Amino acid sequence: MNRRPPRPKRGALPTAPHPGENSRFAQSSIISIQVIVKDSDKSEVELEMTGNLVQQHHAKFKDDLPFWRSWTKGKDPILELGCGHGRVTIPLAKAGRRIVGLDMDWGSIQFLKSELMGDYKDLSERIDIIQADMLHFQIDHVFGSVIIPCNTYSVLTAQDRQLLLGNVTAVLQKEGLFIVSVPNPLWIKVLHESLWGNDINSEPETQVETIFTHPETGHPVQVSSRLAATSDGIRWDWLYDQLFPDGRTERSLQSTEHKLSSLEIYQQEFRKVGIKTSAVLGDFNGAGFGEDSPYLILVGIKDL
Numbered sequence: 001m002n003r004r005p006p007r008p009k010r011g012a013l014p015t016a017p018h019p020g021e022n023s024r025f026a027q028s029s030i031i032s033i034q035v036i037v038k039d040s041d042k043s044e045v046e047l048e049m050t051g052n053l054v055q056q057h058h059a060k061f062k063d064d065l066p067f068w069r070s071w072t073k074g075k076d077p078i079l080e081l082g083c084g085h086g087r088v089t090i091p092l093a094k095a096g097r098r099i100v101g102l103d104m105d106w107g108s109i110q111f112l113k114s115e116l117m118g119d120y121k122d123l124s125e126r127i128d129i130i131q132a133d134m135l136h137f138q139i140d141h142v143f144g145s146v147i148i149p150c151n152t153y154s155v156l157t158a159q160d161r162q163l164l165l166g167n168v169t170a171v172l173q174k175e176g177l178f179i180v181s182v183p184n185p186l187w188i189k190v191l192h193e194s195l196w197g198n199d200i201n202s203e204p205e206t207q208v209e210t211i212f213t214h215p216e217t218g219h220p221v222q223v224s225s226r227l228a229a230t231s232d233g234i235r236w237d238w239l240y241d242q243l244f245p246d247g248r249t250e251r252s253l254q255s256t257e258h259k260l261s262s263l264e265i266y267q268q269e270f271r272k273v274g275i276k277t278s279a280v281l282g283d284f285n286g287a288g289f290g291e292d293s294p295y296l297i298l299v300g301i302k303d304l
């Protein structure tokens with residue numbers, strides 16, 4: 001298949017970042033991101049900042065929330081791996097769920113804790129937050145469901161997924177649910193074939209996605225995205241350009257790499273650890289999975 005697929009709608013595809021090649025840290029829903037200040041009188045200056053812009057951008061994505069509320073009903077307590085700023089965590093707690101959110105990123109954890117001490121103080125008794133690596137965590141508790149929203153699962157290598165699945169089965173009760181959502185792996189494969197071999201010195205195509213207001217400065221932030229093939233997947237860059245009145249642009253870059261895989265590979269990995277696939281969906285409205293599906297959503301049941 002060598003046709004170029006339609007470019008996926010990015011607004012419906014928030015992704016957890018993947019800092020470099022160290023996929024141990026891929027579960028952090030927000031990472032430190034590079035900022036480049038462009039000014040006609042100055043050279044480019046590289047700074048480090050937290051992912052407030054990423055959080056602001058992805059906070060508007062709510063299409064998946066009814067899905068997570070529906071599938072976790074009666075499956076308390078819930079363990080959410082890669083909880084980030086709490087985009088899914090807080091709505092689940094609002095729905096009455098008892099949930100433990102796990103993430104490695106300190107900034108994301110602190111943000112979520114501050115939310116639970118402020119606007120969502122009434123939910124603090126239903127949410128516990130743990131800062132830990134999803135590949136190497138230990139929790140002395142069992143859960144009715146373990147979920148990985150926001151496409152985090154697809155940034156893990158096959159080896160990392162095996163480590164994660166071992167952790168999941170250790171804390172998931174019998175007949176508990178394990179649910180992950182990833183970009184359609186068929187899309188990732190076709191995109192990879194289409195982009196592979198492009199001139200590495202050429203600038204990838206950039207597409208403007210949306211504009212929002214900076215939460216602190218009030219300046220417009222233009223959000224763009226671009227794709228590039230890697231040896232084993234697709235690198236997805238999000239570009240956040242804060243536009244100043246004097247013409248300056250401050251660019252923040254967040255990158256994610258989605259690994260090549262397939263439905264069959266994911267299901268085989270599930271079976272090896274005693275998780276039986278009970279549903280294969282293509283979107284958050286419950287449609288079946290197919291070539292044109294925006295997502296692959298796997299619902300597994302621990303049967304060992």
